[in-house]
Amino acid sequence: MKSVDAAMRHAYRELFANATPPASFDKLLEEAPTNEHGQRVIDFMSYEIEQEAYDRIMEDTIKLFKIKHKIWKNAFRFSIDLGCSPRIKKKEDGQGIE
Secondary structure: OOOHHHHHHHHHHHHHHOOEOOOOHHHHHHHOOEOOOOOEOOOHHHOEEEHHHHHHHHHHHHHHOOOOOHHHHHHHHHHHHHOOOOEEEEEEOOEEEO
16 A cells, blocks of 8 residues: 555545635645644635535546445545545535535
């Protein structure tokens, strides 16, 4: 398995590139203000991605970075979900819900 940090950065780049509105994760990170703890603060809730696109990007990233064990796959998804990923727009009966 390649670096987890590289896999996470790749996933975030793809998620934001496919979000509405589309954005460059690298630029968002570079331009993000720093909080009192020295952490970058990205307004990730201003971005939204379709559930299908999110699932495809996560599966592609898991394959690309050869994350093979189920526990590592789940941990990777959990880390992305708890991080600064765009909001996921779920579809139910053809209509978007949040």
